[in-house]
Amino acid sequence: MRYVKGHGTGNDFVILPDADGDLELPAALVRALCHRGTGIGADGVLRVVLSAAEPAAEQFRGEARWFMDYRNADGSVAEMCGNGIRVFARYLVDAGYEAAGTLLIATRAGLRTVEVPPAGDVSVDMGPPEFAPGPVPVTVVGREFAAVPVSMGNPHAVCFADDLGPAQLAGLDLRAPVYPAEIFADGVNVEVVVPTPGGVAMRVFERGVGETASCGTGACAVAVAWAAREGGGPPAEVQVDLPGGRLTVGWDERTVVLRGPAVLVSDGVLRPEWLRLVAGPPGADAAATDPAGTDAAGREAAGTEAAPSAAGRAAAGV
């Protein structure tokens, strides 16, 4: 099985080319791929599949040739990934599947238009934000924030820490944010934000992953929540600084546009013996053989998880 490794401002992905939709991708295999000690290491997996070959993309088949099947590192499915879709589009162009220019890509959150120049930054029209009723109490490192709930296709809780500067932001322990489960029933991505001279700086605890170096949908949620709070109408562009680099977010009332680097790092081949190890012996419980040793936190998307050991063996061709 071939893969490509890529990242957008340090938010990294294993890209699995699967044009014809032949690949089974159980959560245990995703966790194993994303494990930084025993796998390739990544925040998520991007399966590249033709809409025509993917049941989840049925409604988009006339409009978008490709579907982004995004999985978090814990094996759970997410609706949208702002860095992921930019890396996905860069892959389509660099691999020769599509010409540089404007691409329409199907995702679980709907269709997204991506601008891919022959080289350099990739931008994506993320659609309009949805502000949910708030604020919502979210606790980070023992401090309660009045978080702004924003959906960018996936859920975000934006926490402003106006009394902190970028250096104090860097020192926060972001490991275990607490949020009301009755409001964020499917979990939530939590951002902590401080003002900077050019815009904002943020860190993010991603649902299904943990802290990551960057989050594209998170940067959009932060930029629109910040602009809405500042008043005076949406600014043309907001610079969002993250541990992994800088993203630029434009917002013109109608839609949000995210721009930043999208980099392909390496090409590789998964060894059949590693895939066999991930799958475990016939009849084995994948939980006992999962080399990632991670917990999908009970967020396995219903209907997407095949019996792990059997599916893993199918992926391994064994």
Ligand SMILES: N[C@@H](CCC[C@H](N)C(=O)O)C(=O)O
């Ligand atoms: N890193 C992504 C977001 C990935 C999905 C997220 N963890 C979720 O579960 O909603 C981005 O760049 O947007």
